[in-house]
Amino acid sequence: MADPAAVPIRDAATVLLVRHDSGPPAILMGQRGAGAAFMPNKYVFPGGAIDPGDATVPLAAPLAPACTRRLEIDAPSGLSPALAAGAVRELWEETGLLLGAPGDWPIPAPDDWHDFAATGLLPTASPLSFVFRAITPAGRPRRFDARFFLADAGKLVGDPDDFSRASDELSHLHWVPISEARRLNLPFITEVVLGEVAALLARGGAPEVVPFFDNSGPDPVFRHIE
Template sequence: MSVPDAAPIRDAATVILLRRGRAEPAVLMGQRGAGAVFMPNKYVFPGGAVDPDDATVPLAEGFGATCEARLVIEAPPELSRALAASAARELWEETGLILGHPGRWDTEPPEDWRDFAGTGHRPTASGLTFVFRAITPAGRPRRFDARFFLADAGRLKGDPDDFSRASDELSHLHWVPLAEARRLDLPFITEVVLAEVAASLDRDGPPPDGVPFFDNSGPEPRFRRLV
Protein backbone atom coordinates (compact mmCIF):
# COMPACT_ATOMS: atom_id res chain seq x y z
CA MET A 1 0.00 0.00 0.00
CA SER A 2 1.45 3.36 -0.98
CA VAL A 3 1.98 6.08 1.58
CA PRO A 4 0.80 9.58 0.62
CA ASP A 5 3.45 12.29 0.56
CA ALA A 6 1.02 14.67 2.25
CA ALA A 7 1.46 13.15 5.73
CA PRO A 8 1.29 16.02 8.25
CA ILE A 9 4.56 17.21 9.76
CA ARG A 10 4.42 17.31 13.56
CA ASP A 11 6.79 19.23 15.78
CA ALA A 12 8.88 16.91 17.97
CA ALA A 13 11.62 17.03 20.60
CA THR A 14 14.43 14.52 21.09
CA VAL A 15 16.81 14.37 24.04
CA ILE A 16 20.44 13.25 23.71
CA LEU A 17 21.58 12.54 27.26
CA LEU A 18 25.36 12.58 27.56
CA ARG A 19 26.99 10.86 30.52
CA ARG A 20 30.56 11.71 31.37
CA GLY A 21 32.94 10.55 34.09
CA ARG A 22 33.48 7.09 32.63
CA ALA A 23 36.23 5.73 30.38
CA GLU A 24 34.50 7.55 27.56
CA PRO A 25 31.29 9.57 27.21
CA ALA A 26 28.08 7.57 26.75
CA VAL A 27 24.61 8.37 25.44
CA LEU A 28 21.28 6.93 26.49
CA MET A 29 19.50 4.91 23.79
CA GLY A 30 16.64 2.44 23.53
CA GLN A 31 15.13 0.21 20.87
CA ARG A 32 11.76 0.80 19.25
CA GLY A 33 9.41 -2.16 19.02
CA ALA A 34 9.17 -4.44 15.99
CA GLY A 35 5.54 -3.39 15.49
CA ALA A 36 6.17 0.36 15.62
CA VAL A 37 4.85 2.26 12.60
CA PHE A 38 7.80 4.66 12.65
CA MET A 39 11.35 3.27 12.63
CA PRO A 40 10.61 -0.27 13.92
CA ASN A 41 13.50 -2.09 15.65
CA LYS A 42 15.78 0.94 15.41
CA TYR A 43 17.83 2.28 18.32
CA VAL A 44 16.97 5.89 19.02
CA PHE A 45 17.22 8.65 21.59
CA PRO A 46 14.20 9.33 23.82
CA GLY A 47 11.77 11.73 22.20
CA GLY A 48 8.49 12.23 20.42
CA ALA A 49 5.86 14.61 19.14
CA VAL A 50 4.74 17.76 20.91
CA ASP A 51 1.33 17.39 22.55
CA PRO A 52 -1.17 20.27 22.61
CA ASP A 53 -0.99 20.49 26.42
CA ASP A 54 2.79 20.91 26.45
CA ALA A 55 2.52 24.63 25.70
CA THR A 56 0.48 25.15 28.91
CA VAL A 57 2.88 23.44 31.30
CA PRO A 58 4.68 25.69 33.83
CA LEU A 59 8.43 25.52 33.22
CA ALA A 60 10.90 25.91 36.05
CA GLU A 61 13.31 27.57 33.59
CA GLY A 62 13.32 28.24 29.86
CA PHE A 63 16.04 27.94 27.24
CA GLY A 64 19.16 30.07 27.18
CA ALA A 65 19.15 33.09 24.89
CA THR A 66 21.12 31.50 22.03
CA CYS A 67 18.98 28.36 21.91
CA GLU A 68 15.80 30.40 22.13
CA ALA A 69 16.84 32.60 19.23
CA ARG A 70 17.65 29.62 17.01
CA LEU A 71 14.51 27.69 17.93
CA VAL A 72 12.21 30.47 16.74
CA ILE A 73 13.86 30.72 13.31
CA GLU A 74 11.12 29.76 10.85
CA ALA A 75 8.87 28.78 13.77
CA PRO A 76 6.31 30.57 15.95
CA PRO A 77 7.81 32.09 19.13
CA GLU A 78 5.51 30.12 21.41
CA LEU A 79 6.81 26.81 20.05
CA SER A 80 10.01 26.90 22.11
CA ARG A 81 8.05 26.60 25.35
CA ALA A 82 6.15 23.59 24.05
CA LEU A 83 9.37 21.96 22.84
CA ALA A 84 11.00 22.41 26.24
CA ALA A 85 8.09 20.76 27.99
CA SER A 86 7.82 18.03 25.37
CA ALA A 87 11.50 17.11 25.78
CA ALA A 88 11.07 16.63 29.54
CA ARG A 89 7.77 14.75 29.16
CA GLU A 90 9.04 12.35 26.50
CA LEU A 91 12.19 11.66 28.49
CA TRP A 92 10.07 10.91 31.55
CA GLU A 93 7.60 8.70 29.72
CA GLU A 94 10.18 6.66 27.82
CA THR A 95 12.91 6.36 30.47
CA GLY A 96 11.43 7.35 33.85
CA LEU A 97 14.19 9.95 34.25
CA ILE A 98 13.46 13.46 35.47
CA LEU A 99 14.73 16.62 33.81
CA GLY A 100 13.30 19.26 36.09
CA HIS A 101 13.59 21.23 39.31
CA PRO A 102 11.70 20.61 42.55
CA GLY A 103 8.58 22.74 42.61
CA ARG A 104 4.84 22.70 43.04
CA TRP A 105 2.25 23.07 40.31
CA ASP A 106 -0.19 25.90 40.99
CA THR A 107 -2.73 24.49 38.53
CA GLU A 108 -4.06 21.01 37.84
CA PRO A 109 -1.58 19.29 35.48
CA PRO A 110 -2.87 17.92 32.15
CA GLU A 111 -3.62 14.20 32.19
CA ASP A 112 -0.41 13.19 30.43
CA TRP A 113 1.59 15.26 32.92
CA ARG A 114 0.09 13.96 36.17
CA ASP A 115 2.74 11.33 36.84
CA PHE A 116 5.57 13.79 36.20
CA ALA A 117 3.95 16.42 38.43
CA GLY A 118 3.50 13.72 41.08
CA THR A 119 7.27 13.49 41.44
CA GLY A 120 7.27 17.03 42.83
CA HIS A 121 9.15 18.56 39.90
CA ARG A 122 8.51 21.10 37.18
CA PRO A 123 10.20 20.61 33.79
CA THR A 124 13.18 22.73 32.90
CA ALA A 125 14.93 23.66 29.67
CA SER A 126 17.96 25.26 31.32
CA GLY A 127 20.15 22.20 30.73
CA LEU A 128 19.09 21.66 27.12
CA THR A 129 21.22 22.78 24.18
CA PHE A 130 19.64 22.88 20.71
CA VAL A 131 22.11 20.98 18.50
CA PHE A 132 20.24 19.66 15.43
CA ARG A 133 17.00 19.92 13.48
CA ALA A 134 15.62 17.52 10.88
CA ILE A 135 12.36 17.14 8.97
CA THR A 136 11.37 13.61 7.98
CA PRO A 137 11.41 13.11 4.18
CA ALA A 138 8.13 12.85 2.28
CA GLY A 139 6.68 9.40 1.73
CA ARG A 140 7.15 8.16 5.30
CA PRO A 141 4.14 6.94 7.32
CA ARG A 142 4.81 9.66 9.87
CA ARG A 143 6.71 12.91 9.51
CA PHE A 144 8.26 15.11 12.18
CA ASP A 145 10.02 18.43 12.42
CA ALA A 146 12.38 17.20 15.14
CA ARG A 147 14.61 19.36 17.28
CA PHE A 148 17.45 17.51 18.99
CA PHE A 149 18.60 18.71 22.41
CA LEU A 150 21.84 17.74 24.14
CA ALA A 151 21.78 17.51 27.93
CA ASP A 152 24.34 16.41 30.49
CA ALA A 153 23.18 13.45 32.58
CA GLY A 154 24.36 15.33 35.63
CA ARG A 155 21.25 17.51 35.23
CA LEU A 156 18.95 14.58 35.96
CA LYS A 157 17.19 14.27 39.29
CA GLY A 158 17.69 10.80 40.71
CA ASP A 159 19.60 7.70 39.65
CA PRO A 160 20.49 7.78 35.91
CA ASP A 161 20.46 3.97 35.86
CA ASP A 162 16.94 3.64 37.27
CA PHE A 163 14.52 2.97 34.41
CA SER A 164 11.88 1.33 36.61
CA ARG A 165 9.28 4.02 35.86
CA ALA A 166 9.74 3.92 32.08
CA SER A 167 6.93 3.01 29.71
CA ASP A 168 7.34 0.07 27.35
CA GLU A 169 7.80 2.26 24.27
CA LEU A 170 11.57 1.74 24.26
CA SER A 171 13.25 -1.51 25.24
CA HIS A 172 16.92 -2.24 26.02
CA LEU A 173 17.43 1.18 27.55
CA HIS A 174 21.12 1.54 28.32
CA TRP A 175 24.06 3.89 28.30
CA VAL A 176 26.11 3.29 25.17
CA PRO A 177 29.70 4.52 24.76
CA LEU A 178 29.84 6.92 21.82
CA ALA A 179 32.28 4.73 19.91
CA GLU A 180 29.88 1.77 20.17
CA ALA A 181 26.63 3.64 19.57
CA ARG A 182 27.19 4.02 15.83
CA ARG A 183 27.46 0.22 15.49
CA LEU A 184 23.82 -0.21 16.54
CA ASP A 185 20.91 -0.47 14.09
CA LEU A 186 20.25 3.26 13.80
CA PRO A 187 18.08 5.50 11.64
CA PHE A 188 20.17 7.53 9.23
CA ILE A 189 19.45 10.80 10.98
CA THR A 190 20.49 9.34 14.35
CA GLU A 191 23.85 8.37 12.84
CA VAL A 192 24.31 11.93 11.60
CA VAL A 193 23.43 13.45 14.97
CA LEU A 194 25.77 11.08 16.80
CA ALA A 195 28.59 12.12 14.49
CA GLU A 196 27.85 15.79 15.23
CA VAL A 197 27.89 15.14 18.99
CA ALA A 198 31.17 13.19 18.80
CA ALA A 199 32.75 15.95 16.72
CA SER A 200 31.65 18.61 19.18
CA LEU A 201 33.33 16.75 22.05
CA ASP A 202 36.59 16.49 20.11
CA ARG A 203 36.55 20.11 19.01
CA ASP A 204 38.90 22.65 20.57
CA GLY A 205 37.76 26.21 20.53
CA PRO A 206 34.30 27.76 20.11
CA PRO A 207 31.26 25.72 19.00
CA PRO A 208 30.09 25.91 15.38
CA ASP A 209 28.19 29.00 14.33
CA GLY A 210 24.68 27.64 13.97
CA VAL A 211 22.58 24.50 14.23
CA PRO A 212 22.63 21.94 11.37
CA PHE A 213 19.23 21.53 9.69
CA PHE A 214 18.18 18.72 7.34
CA ASP A 215 15.24 20.41 5.66
CA ASN A 216 12.91 18.04 3.81
CA SER A 217 9.93 20.39 3.84
CA GLY A 218 10.13 21.14 0.11
CA PRO A 219 10.43 19.11 -3.10
CA GLU A 220 14.24 18.93 -2.77
CA PRO A 221 16.15 18.12 0.42
CA ARG A 222 18.41 20.88 1.70
CA PHE A 223 21.15 20.93 4.34
CA ARG A 224 21.72 24.31 5.94
CA ARG A 225 22.45 25.98 9.27
CA LEU A 226 20.22 27.97 11.56
CA VAL A 227 22.18 30.95 12.78
Protein backbone atom coordinates in the same frame (compact mmCIF):
# COMPACT_ATOMS: atom_id res chain seq x y z
CA MET B 1 -4.65 5.80 -1.42
CA ALA B 2 -3.57 8.95 0.42
CA ASP B 3 -0.88 11.15 -1.07
CA PRO B 4 2.34 10.43 0.93
CA ALA B 5 3.32 14.10 0.64
CA ALA B 6 0.08 15.01 2.43
CA VAL B 7 1.15 13.33 5.68
CA PRO B 8 1.16 16.15 8.25
CA ILE B 9 4.48 17.24 9.71
CA ARG B 10 4.31 17.30 13.51
CA ASP B 11 6.62 19.24 15.79
CA ALA B 12 8.75 16.87 17.85
CA ALA B 13 11.55 16.96 20.40
CA THR B 14 14.35 14.48 21.08
CA VAL B 15 16.88 14.32 23.93
CA LEU B 16 20.48 13.25 23.49
CA LEU B 17 21.39 12.55 27.11
CA VAL B 18 25.15 12.24 27.53
CA ARG B 19 26.97 10.77 30.52
CA HIS B 20 30.56 11.69 31.41
CA ASP B 21 31.02 10.00 34.80
CA SER B 22 32.37 6.60 33.75
CA GLY B 23 35.02 6.91 31.08
CA PRO B 24 34.44 8.16 27.54
CA PRO B 25 31.13 9.97 26.84
CA ALA B 26 28.16 7.63 26.62
CA ILE B 27 24.73 8.37 25.20
CA LEU B 28 21.36 6.94 26.22
CA MET B 29 19.58 4.89 23.55
CA GLY B 30 16.72 2.44 23.34
CA GLN B 31 15.18 0.17 20.71
CA ARG B 32 11.79 0.70 19.12
CA GLY B 33 9.50 -2.32 18.88
CA ALA B 34 9.23 -4.54 15.84
CA GLY B 35 5.59 -3.51 15.40
CA ALA B 36 6.19 0.23 15.62
CA ALA B 37 4.74 2.21 12.71
CA PHE B 38 7.76 4.51 12.64
CA MET B 39 11.34 3.18 12.55
CA PRO B 40 10.63 -0.37 13.83
CA ASN B 41 13.54 -2.22 15.47
CA LYS B 42 15.78 0.84 15.25
CA TYR B 43 17.84 2.22 18.12
CA VAL B 44 16.93 5.84 18.78
CA PHE B 45 17.18 8.61 21.34
CA PRO B 46 14.19 9.30 23.62
CA GLY B 47 11.76 11.65 21.96
CA GLY B 48 8.45 12.14 20.22
CA ALA B 49 5.76 14.53 19.07
CA ILE B 50 4.76 17.59 21.05
CA ASP B 51 1.40 17.30 22.82
CA PRO B 52 -1.06 20.22 23.13
CA GLY B 53 -0.58 20.37 26.90
CA ASP B 54 3.17 20.94 26.56
CA ALA B 55 2.58 24.59 25.64
CA THR B 56 0.87 25.23 29.00
CA VAL B 57 3.41 23.52 31.27
CA PRO B 58 5.35 25.81 33.65
CA LEU B 59 9.14 25.53 33.45
CA ALA B 60 11.36 25.84 36.51
CA ALA B 61 14.00 27.47 34.29
CA PRO B 62 13.86 28.46 30.61
CA LEU B 63 16.03 27.58 27.66
CA ALA B 64 19.11 29.67 27.01
CA PRO B 65 18.26 32.74 24.88
CA ALA B 66 20.38 31.51 21.95
CA CYS B 67 18.41 28.24 21.86
CA THR B 68 15.09 30.07 21.95
CA ARG B 69 16.10 32.39 19.13
CA ARG B 70 17.24 29.53 16.89
CA LEU B 71 14.20 27.38 17.65
CA GLU B 72 11.83 30.14 16.60
CA ILE B 73 13.47 30.75 13.22
CA ASP B 74 10.93 29.57 10.62
CA ALA B 75 8.60 28.54 13.47
CA PRO B 76 5.74 30.14 15.38
CA SER B 77 6.71 32.53 18.14
CA GLY B 78 6.38 30.86 21.53
CA LEU B 79 6.96 27.33 20.23
CA SER B 80 10.30 26.93 22.02
CA PRO B 81 8.90 26.43 25.57
CA ALA B 82 6.55 23.72 24.26
CA LEU B 83 9.46 21.98 22.52
CA ALA B 84 11.52 22.10 25.71
CA ALA B 85 8.65 20.80 27.81
CA GLY B 86 7.94 18.06 25.27
CA ALA B 87 11.58 16.98 25.35
CA VAL B 88 11.50 16.65 29.14
CA ARG B 89 8.16 14.81 29.04
CA GLU B 90 9.30 12.34 26.39
CA LEU B 91 12.50 11.64 28.33
CA TRP B 92 10.42 10.96 31.45
CA GLU B 93 7.85 8.77 29.69
CA GLU B 94 10.31 6.66 27.69
CA THR B 95 13.11 6.31 30.26
CA GLY B 96 11.73 7.27 33.68
CA LEU B 97 14.52 9.85 34.05
CA LEU B 98 13.83 13.36 35.33
CA LEU B 99 15.04 16.79 34.30
CA GLY B 100 13.35 18.99 36.88
CA ALA B 101 13.55 21.15 39.97
CA PRO B 102 11.41 21.21 43.14
CA GLY B 103 8.40 23.47 42.83
CA ASP B 104 4.63 23.79 43.02
CA TRP B 105 2.57 23.63 39.86
CA PRO B 106 0.59 26.90 39.51
CA ILE B 107 -1.93 25.18 37.24
CA PRO B 108 -3.41 21.68 37.13
CA ALA B 109 -1.01 19.39 35.29
CA PRO B 110 -2.22 18.25 31.84
CA ASP B 111 -3.26 14.60 31.68
CA ASP B 112 0.05 13.32 30.30
CA TRP B 113 1.96 15.29 32.94
CA HIS B 114 0.20 13.92 36.05
CA ASP B 115 2.88 11.37 36.89
CA PHE B 116 5.68 13.87 36.40
CA ALA B 117 3.93 16.43 38.62
CA ALA B 118 3.44 13.77 41.30
CA THR B 119 7.23 13.66 41.75
CA GLY B 120 7.10 17.18 43.23
CA LEU B 121 9.17 18.60 40.41
CA LEU B 122 8.65 21.18 37.69
CA PRO B 123 10.28 20.43 34.34
CA THR B 124 13.38 22.50 33.68
CA ALA B 125 14.68 23.52 30.26
CA SER B 126 18.01 25.01 31.32
CA PRO B 127 20.01 21.74 30.83
CA LEU B 128 18.84 21.50 27.20
CA SER B 129 20.96 22.76 24.32
CA PHE B 130 19.45 22.86 20.82
CA VAL B 131 21.95 21.09 18.54
CA PHE B 132 20.15 19.69 15.47
CA ARG B 133 16.92 19.92 13.47
CA ALA B 134 15.55 17.45 10.92
CA ILE B 135 12.32 17.12 8.97
CA THR B 136 11.26 13.60 7.97
CA PRO B 137 11.26 13.06 4.17
CA ALA B 138 8.01 12.70 2.25
CA GLY B 139 6.76 9.16 1.71
CA ARG B 140 7.11 8.07 5.33
CA PRO B 141 4.02 6.93 7.30
CA ARG B 142 4.72 9.65 9.85
CA ARG B 143 6.58 12.92 9.46
CA PHE B 144 8.15 15.11 12.13
CA ASP B 145 9.92 18.42 12.39
CA ALA B 146 12.28 17.18 15.09
CA ARG B 147 14.50 19.35 17.25
CA PHE B 148 17.33 17.54 19.00
CA PHE B 149 18.48 18.71 22.41
CA LEU B 150 21.77 17.77 24.07
CA ALA B 151 21.74 17.43 27.87
CA ASP B 152 24.27 16.34 30.48
CA ALA B 153 23.13 13.36 32.55
CA GLY B 154 24.71 15.06 35.55
CA LYS B 155 21.68 17.39 35.55
CA LEU B 156 19.24 14.53 36.14
CA VAL B 157 17.34 14.20 39.40
CA GLY B 158 17.98 10.66 40.62
CA ASP B 159 19.90 7.62 39.46
CA PRO B 160 20.76 7.66 35.72
CA ASP B 161 20.65 3.85 35.69
CA ASP B 162 17.13 3.60 37.13
CA PHE B 163 14.72 2.93 34.25
CA SER B 164 12.07 1.33 36.48
CA ARG B 165 9.49 4.02 35.70
CA ALA B 166 9.96 3.89 31.92
CA SER B 167 7.08 3.06 29.59
CA ASP B 168 7.40 0.10 27.23
CA GLU B 169 7.86 2.26 24.13
CA LEU B 170 11.63 1.71 24.11
CA SER B 171 13.35 -1.53 25.10
CA HIS B 172 17.01 -2.25 25.82
CA LEU B 173 17.58 1.17 27.34
CA HIS B 174 21.28 1.50 28.01
CA TRP B 175 24.22 3.87 27.96
CA VAL B 176 26.31 3.40 24.83
CA PRO B 177 29.80 4.87 24.39
CA ILE B 178 29.43 7.37 21.58
CA SER B 179 32.38 5.78 19.82
CA GLU B 180 30.43 2.48 19.66
CA ALA B 181 26.90 3.74 19.05
CA ARG B 182 27.12 3.55 15.25
CA ARG B 183 27.42 -0.24 15.46
CA LEU B 184 23.75 -0.38 16.47
CA ASN B 185 20.83 -0.64 14.05
CA LEU B 186 20.27 3.09 13.57
CA PRO B 187 18.06 5.24 11.35
CA PHE B 188 20.03 7.34 8.89
CA ILE B 189 19.24 10.61 10.63
CA THR B 190 20.34 9.20 13.99
CA GLU B 191 23.74 8.38 12.47
CA VAL B 192 24.01 11.94 11.17
CA VAL B 193 23.09 13.46 14.53
CA LEU B 194 25.54 11.19 16.36
CA GLY B 195 28.36 12.35 14.12
CA GLU B 196 27.52 16.01 14.68
CA VAL B 197 27.23 15.60 18.45
CA ALA B 198 30.45 13.58 18.72
CA ALA B 199 32.28 16.42 16.95
CA LEU B 200 30.60 19.01 19.17
CA LEU B 201 31.59 17.17 22.35
CA ALA B 202 35.15 16.78 21.08
CA ARG B 203 35.31 20.55 20.65
CA GLY B 204 33.92 20.98 24.15
CA GLY B 205 31.72 23.94 23.35
CA ALA B 206 28.26 25.17 22.47
CA PRO B 207 27.29 24.92 18.79
CA GLU B 208 28.21 27.93 16.69
CA VAL B 209 25.48 26.94 14.24
CA VAL B 210 22.74 24.30 14.35
CA PRO B 211 22.67 21.81 11.44
CA PHE B 212 19.26 21.46 9.77
CA PHE B 213 18.37 18.53 7.49
CA ASP B 214 15.40 20.10 5.72
CA ASN B 215 13.03 17.78 3.84
CA SER B 216 10.10 20.20 3.77
CA GLY B 217 10.40 20.75 0.01
CA PRO B 218 10.72 18.47 -3.02
CA ASP B 219 14.49 18.13 -2.61
CA PRO B 220 16.47 17.57 0.61
CA VAL B 221 18.58 20.51 1.74
CA PHE B 222 21.28 20.47 4.44
CA ARG B 223 21.72 23.92 5.87
CA HIS B 224 22.63 25.68 9.10
CA ILE B 225 20.69 27.79 11.56
CA GLU B 226 22.88 30.73 12.58
